Structure formats: structure tokens, C-alpha cells
Amino acid sequence: MIQIKTPKEIEEFKVAGSLSKAVLRRAGRMVRPGVTTREIDQVVESFIRLHGGVPGFKGLYGFPSSICASVNEEIVHGIPSDRVLVDGDIISIDTGATIGGWVGDNAWTFWVGRVSTEWKALCEVTCDCLKAGIEQAVPGNHIGDIGFAVQSLAERHGYGVVREYVGHGVGHVMHEDPNVPNFGKRGRGVRLEAGMVIAIEPMITLGTYRNHTLANGWTVVTNDGLPAAHYENTVAITKDGPVILTQDSNGPWLPFQGGE
Numbered sequence: 001m002i003q004i005k006t007p008k009e010i011e012e013f014k015v016a017g018s019l020s021k022a023v024l025r026r027a028g029r030m031v032r033p034g035v036t037t038r039e040i041d042q043v044v045e046s047f048i049r050l051h052g053g054v055p056g057f058k059g060l061y062g063f064p065s066s067i068c069a070s071v072n073e074e075i076v077h078g079i080p081s082d083r084v085l086v087d088g089d090i091i092s093i094d095t096g097a098t099i100g101g102w103v104g105d106n107a108w109t110f111w112v113g114r115v116s117t118e119w120k121a122l123c124e125v126t127c128d129c130l131k132a133g134i135e136q137a138v139p140g141n142h143i144g145d146i147g148f149a150v151q152s153l154a155e156r157h158g159y160g161v162v163r164e165y166v167g168h169g170v171g172h173v174m175h176e177d178p179n180v181p182n183f184g185k186r187g188r189g190v191r192l193e194a195g196m197v198i199a200i201e202p203m204i205t206l207g208t209y210r211n212h213t214l215a216n217g218w219t220v221v222t223n224d225g226l227p228a229a230h231y232e233n234t235v236a237i238t239k240d241g242p243v244i245l246t247q248d249s250n251g252p253w254l255p256f257q258g259g260e
């Protein structure tokens with residue numbers, strides 16, 4: 001069932017969105033060659049708790065950490081570890097924070113040191129896919145309009161669109177109805193209404209979108225070992241258009257380059 005939020009609730013929601021973005025910004029500043037994904041996770045967890053929040057992912061369905069840290073061919077749900085980031089990697093960090101009874105959810109793929117032009121382009125286009133999806137998040141449109149916008153832009157560049165993992169409604173819990181696929185047809189699916197809050201999160205691959213889960217039961221990787229990118233914002237659908245809730249005083253977007 002889709003939960004409709006009142007304008008007052010959407011205002012309250014901005015606190016969780018703002019903290020979630022600040023956390024992701026903090027994580028991005030740590031991204032550089034030599035850092036481990038576990039170190040980033042530990043700083044993020046402290047940051048969230050220091051600001052009165054609770055990590056949104058820790059314990060969710062049994063996930064062990066406060067961030068998902070997915071490097072290169074890892075698409076989503078990477079578990080922070082002693083893996084050391086090296087020059088040329090890309091890392092997708094997904095952070096969520098609960099505060100004031102609402103959950104913010106956002107993700108960003110950062111560049112580690114000097115990244116190849118081909119991999120940078122994958123990130124830039126995936127971020128553009130997110131923007132294209134958000135533009136469609138207006139009352140009267142359908143979920144399929146979002147998926148169509150994301151898919152058509154990604155495929156125009158020859159990239160793959162992951163099918164098995166999708167965006168979702170967000171509210172008092174991380175995952176609510178409806179599902180928000182990154183593929184679809186115009187005018188199909190749930191009709192969007194003011195008061196819906198959804199996480200839009202394109203997961204786009206350089207090669208095949210086919211994927212599998214590693215033996216740890218979490219980390220999803222591409223079958224061909226080529227990289228994936230993942231950008232996400234939590235967005236409220238309002239009569240005045242889409243409002244990105246995951247934004248702090250510096251806005252909803254982050255530098256691509258880690259360490260900045």
C-alpha cells in the first residue's frame with residue numbers, strides 16, 4: 001500500500017534527507033587511494049549517531065553495516081571490509097539515516113584518484129539518468145515514465161540497466177511501496193500522486209546488466225566483471241513538482257571526485 005505524506009510530513013522528512021546527504025558528503029570526502037571501506041563505514045556510523053540519527057541500513061534484513069560500499073564490478077550491497085581503495089577504482093556508497101521518524105536514502109558513485117575516461121562517463125551518464133528520472137516524478141505521470149527516462153538514456157549510451165534491484169517508496173521505513181524500476185514504458189504502472197515519496201536509484205552497467213550475488217549473500221556483481229554506477233536521491237512528488245529531500249545546505253548533488 002502506498003503511503004501518502006502530508007505537506008507537513010514532507011517538511012519533517014527533510015531533516016532525515018538532509019542528514020542522509022550530509023553523511024554521504026562526509027563519506028565522499030574520505031574516498032581516496034589507501035582508505036578501506038570499513039574505515040568509511042565507521043566514520044559514517046559515528047557521524048549519523050553524533051547527529052542524533054540511526055543508520056538506516058545497519059541490521060536491515062540483517063545487513064551488517066551502516067553503508068553499502070560497492071567497488072567497481074560490485075553493483076550494490078557491498079559489505080564494508082578491509083579492502084583498500086586503489087587509484088582508478090570507483091566506489092558506490094549508499095547511506096541511509098533515520099531521524100525524527102523518517103528515513104532518508106541516497107547513494108553516489110565516487111571516483112578514487114585518477115579514473116579512466118570510460119568509467120567516468122559511466123558515472124556521469126548514470127547521474128544524468130537519475131536527474132532524468134526525477135524530472136518525471138510529477139503528479140499525473142506514472143512509475144513507467146521514470147523507468148522509461150532512465151532506461152532510454154542509459155541504453156542510448158550502450159549501457160546496461162539492472163533489472164533485479166529497483167527504487168522504492170520511502171517513509172517511516174526504508175522500503176515502502178511502490179517499486180520504482182529503472183526500466184519501463186511510458187504511461188504504465190502506478191499513477192504518481194502528490195504526497196508520494198520515492199527513492200529513485202539507477203544502477204547502470206558498462207557491460208552486461210546480468211549479475212549474481214557473491215557467497216557472502218549480499219554483494220551483487222556484474223557477470224562480466226565490468227563496472228557499475230549507482231546514484232540515488234529520495235524525492236517527494238508535490239503539486240509544485242519533484243522536491244529532492246536528500247539535500248543538505250550544499251544541495252542534493254556531490255562532487256564525482258572522491259576526497260573533495
Ligand code: MG
Binds near residue numbers: 105106168199201232
Ligand atoms: Mg534505496
